[in-house]
Amino acid sequence: MGAERYFKIEGGKITRLKKSCPKCGPGTFMAEHSDRYHCGRCGYTEFKKK
Numbered sequence: 001m002g003a004e005r006y007f008k009i010e011g012g013k014i015t016r017l018k019k020s021c022p023k024c025g026p027g028t029f030m031a032e033h034s035d036r037y038h039c040g041r042c043g044y045t046e047f048k049k050k
């Protein structure tokens with residue numbers, strides 16, 4: 001067991017938890033784009049809500 005640290009907020013950018021694909025299930029993370037999330041495995045795209 002090491003010295004785990006919490007994520008820090010640096011330069012106004014917050015490291016968020018990645019979104020997992022609803023089709024592929026947890027463990028498959030979706031790539032985050034400026035206005036949407038995209039799953040590289042199945043091609044599922046989810047647009048961000050504003």
Ligand SMILES: [Zn+2]
Binds near residue numbers: 023039041042044
């Ligand atoms: Zn997927």
